[in-house]
Amino acid sequence: MLVRQLGQNFQKGSVLHAITPVWNAWLRLNMENWNSKVLIADSSPNQVEYKGRNVHDFRWEFESIELTDIGHMSEDTSPTLIPLEEYRIPLPPTDDHLRSLWERFRQRIWPEKEDPFLSDVSLTSAKHRLADLAPGPAFGNAVEIIEQGFGSWLNDSSPARWLQAIVLPPCESTGLVEAWAATRNLAVIQPPAFSERVHSSLHRQRMEAQLDELKGPCVIPRLERWFVRHHRGLDLLRMLLDRLAERKMHCVVGCNSWAWDFLVTVASLSSVFPQPWTLPPQTAVQLGNWFPAIVQGHPNKCLAFRRAQDGKDVMAQKKSGKLEHDFFHLLASSSLGIPWVAWYQWRRSLRLHPETDTTSDADRSATAGQDGHEDVIWVSEPAKAKMPDSNQNQALLVLHALLVHGPLEQKELSTVLPSVDLANVVTVLEMSRLVQRNGNAFSCRPTAYPLIRSRLLSAGIAANVV
Amino acid sequence: MIDGTWIFAATETVQLFNDWQNIQFVQIGCVLGVCGILIALTQWLLPFFADVVPSRFRLYFLAAVPVIRLALITVAILWIIPLVFNVTFENFLVIAGGASVAIGFAFKDYVSSLIAGVVAVFERPYRPGDWVRIGQHYGEVRSVGLRAISMRTPTDDMVTIPHLAIWTNHIANSNNGERTLMCVADFYISVAHDAMWIRSRLRDVALTSAYLDYGRPINVVVVQQPWGTHYKVKAYPFDMRDQFELVSDVTIRGKQMLMEEGILEPAVPVVVHSQRET
Numbered sequence A: 001m002l003v004r005q006l007g008q009n010f011q012k013g014s015v016l017h018a019i020t021p022v023w024n025a026w027l028r029l030n031m032e033n034w035n036s037k038v039l040i041a042d043s044s045p046n047q048v049e050y051k052g053r054n055v056h057d058f059r060w061e062f063e064s065i066e067l068t069d070i071g072h073m074s075e076d077t078s079p080t081l082i083p084l085e086e087y088r089i090p091l092p093p094t095d096d097h098l099r100s101l102w103e104r105f106r107q108r109i110w111p112e113k114e115d116p117f118l119s120d121v122s123l124t125s126a127k128h129r130l131a132d133l134a135p136g137p138a139f140g141n142a143v144e145i146i147e148q149g150f151g152s153w154l155n156d157s158s159p160a161r162w163l164q165a166i167v168l169p170p171c172e173s174t175g176l177v178e179a180w181a182a183t184r185n186l187a188v189i190q191p192p193a194f195s196e197r198v199h200s201s202l203h204r205q206r207m208e209a210q211l212d213e214l215k216g217p218c219v220i221p222r223l224e225r226w227f228v229r230h231h232r233g234l235d236l237l238r239m240l241l242d243r244l245a246e247r248k249m250h251c252v253v254g255c256n257s258w259a260w261d262f263l264v265t266v267a268s269l270s271s272v273f274p275q276p277w278t279l280p281p282q283t284a285v286q287l288g289n290w291f292p293a294i295v296q297g298h299p300n301k302c303l304a305f306r307r308a309q310d311g312k313d314v315m316a317q318k319k320s321g322k323l324e325h326d327f328f329h330l331l332a333s334s335s336l337g338i339p340w341v342a343w344y345q346w347r348r349s350l351r352l353h354p355e356t357d358t359t360s361d362a363d364r365s366a367t368a369g370q371d372g373h374e375d376v377i378w379v380s381e382p383a384k385a386k387m388p389d390s391n392q393n394q395a396l397l398v399l400h401a402l403l404v405h406g407p408l409e410q411k412e413l414s415t416v417l418p419s420v421d422l423a424n425v426v427t428v429l430e431m432s433r434l435v436q437r438n439g440n441a442f443s444c445r446p447t448a449y450p451l452i453r454s455r456l457l458s459a460g461i462a463a464n465v466v
Numbered sequence B: 001m002i003d004g005t006w007i008f009a010a011t012e013t014v015q016l017f018n019d020w021q022n023i024q025f026v027q028i029g030c031v032l033g034v035c036g037i038l039i040a041l042t043q044w045l046l047p048f049f050a051d052v053v054p055s056r057f058r059l060y061f062l063a064a065v066p067v068i069r070l071a072l073i074t075v076a077i078l079w080i081i082p083l084v085f086n087v088t089f090e091n092f093l094v095i096a097g098g099a100s101v102a103i104g105f106a107f108k109d110y111v112s113s114l115i116a117g118v119v120a121v122f123e124r125p126y127r128p129g130d131w132v133r134i135g136q137h138y139g140e141v142r143s144v145g146l147r148a149i150s151m152r153t154p155t156d157d158m159v160t161i162p163h164l165a166i167w168t169n170h171i172a173n174s175n176n177g178e179r180t181l182m183c184v185a186d187f188y189i190s191v192a193h194d195a196m197w198i199r200s201r202l203r204d205v206a207l208t209s210a211y212l213d214y215g216r217p218i219n220v221v222v223v224q225q226p227w228g229t230h231y232k233v234k235a236y237p238f239d240m241r242d243q244f245e246l247v248s249d250v251t252i253r254g255k256q257m258l259m260e261e262g263i264l265e266p267a268v269p270v271v272v273h274s275q276r277e278t
Helices: A002-011 A015-033 A096-109 A127-133 A142-155 A176-184 A194-198 A200-213 A235-246 A257-266 A284-293 A327-334 A339-349 A354-358 A361-368 A392-405 A410-416 A425-431 A446-458 B004-014 B025-052 B055-084 B089-105 B108-123 B195-207 B240-260
Strands: A048-050 A053-061 A064-069 A163-168 A218-220 A251-256 A303-307 A350-352 A375-379 A435-438 A441-444 B131-134 B137-144 B148-152 B158-162 B171-173 B183-189 B219-225 B228-235
Touching (some): A127 A350, A142 A163, A163 A176, A163 A257, A176 A218, A176 A251, A194 A410, A200 A235, A284 A327, A327 A339, A339 A446, A392 A435, A392 A441, A425 A435, B089 B108, B108 B137, B108 B148, B108 B158, B183 B240, B195 B219, B195 B228, B195 B240, B228 B240
Parallel strands (some): A163 A251, A218 A251, A303 A375
Antiparallel strands (some): A053 A064, A350 A375, A435 A441, B131 B137, B148 B158, B183 B228
16 A cells, blocks of 8 residues: 555655655654654654654654754653553663774773863762752652543542552652652552561551551552562562452552562562553653753853763753753663653762852852853763672672662561572672662662663563663 | 506596695695684683673573584685695595595594584584583583583583484483573472462462562472372573572472471482482
């Protein structure tokens, strides 16, 4: 049919018309491969809809295309929850892989000292200004996205499904689902303590009483804290799922992606929650909108975020509205599109020049509005985490356990892991900045999560987990 | 009797080899040298990359070693033969006849192993990285040579087995080129117990092992015996190199569970032939 249409269009004498169906089919195929919901709204070659947004002014450059957003960055349509299986990690700029490979090769053959615009050594951490420059919450506008996804379902008194699941990437410690539940005044069922998860009979009655008392919608924010990888650690979760399936009331269950991947097999979660949802990946444009918008206590127009390597403004835009610098593309890709990972990476990359740093807040405010005064925040390459050289298998088991369960104490870790050679592994991981300690509990660092994930996937411990 | 045929044959066989002055020894040396270097590089680089790349690609790299080596040797031989021999049909017959006698009397097993090695490259009953059982030996295939394979057993013995074994032995390949293989942990329990409950508990023991590839099925097989009940917990580790860790972990935690529940092991010693050496 496509060929016939092609021929007809050629008969009309227009090459543009002739290639249009081919172009549209190609565009549809490729964009679907990138897992974007593509709607070819118009067969006209200068207007298509991509991710629900109009794009135009594309042009062929040999085998590549360029899509230009009609809308300005700030006019981004509000994103919504997506099915879990449709999550795709933002791709890095096309030449980034080749560039980094070449750089690694060149450094090995002809090691040269880097010549950055400003040496990282000469900059200081912006720790004491982070509360103003990049305040929380780490999840950005995710509460609104969840509300948009579940709002109408919650208002429906007889929905097709009473249970909904939202699967979130790990390392989210600030309580996103709880925050959304608070905006709706929904009852939150808190997880039991670790010991109660192992000895489920202790908690069973309390859990049943709690569920019986509930007369309205409820939220279980962290399903990963309802089980333990122990031969008695799955009973409570199974009881909970049975009780939830019996209830005819709205219930939203939050779960981290690694626990979900485990529980889909172990507890047949997919039969209870056939369609899990997740947040859409953060794109470069969204990050470029988010981070300047959260700066507090400073007139934005006088604040500049410049890369220490080349001095360029990372927020600068072209006339078309596209970002001039590929920094946010790299950030979106390196953070796997996870908002809190991007937020922590962004905060970690902010640096100050010592001269600027010594300026008091009052002086900054006084000079901010004056001509020629620009408060420069330097954005440096964050130091990359590295896996410890020794005991890598044990290290991966520990990291996997921390991702599946969330924060765990040393004693709890020894319950869920084989005890062989476990000693000192957690300490080494903490020193390698892969793991952080909060009180007695250890958890994976958000900034190290992309590395941890890639190592676990390489080792075959899991596949396609966000 | 000297007739035309014999004269013709004698003349041709005299020219079996090229004139010594015309043989390019430097070129032959270069071909052999380059071939040797390439084979050495292949044998060093591919296993190195196999350890670096994601584990799902590991076996592809290891399995490529014998194929590439065979290809290189074939190219080198095809290159060198015309340089040394005067290649004609008659010379081929002469060489084949002589070689047949030598092989038939002296190198029968050796050549049979070489031919079996070529067959093994294409049939792939084992590849580097596979866990195989040949005869009494079970272990990981470390290298596949032209004549024999080297295998490392769980007790850290290196066993060299000629390819000839594929003609006469059954070869049990536990993973057959895949990343993982089935492991079996055995439990022996005295008669008086709730078998259904124990079975589900043992399944949970396997499900919660840190080494488990939970994307693959788990099965607990129950076999009634005169002395009690034999439970076989079958599961897959996420990497076959962790097979003994998985079996040990499931066994330790399974025994712990049985002790906590007051389940007794049979009083009469049981002689069991384990499926694999550990």
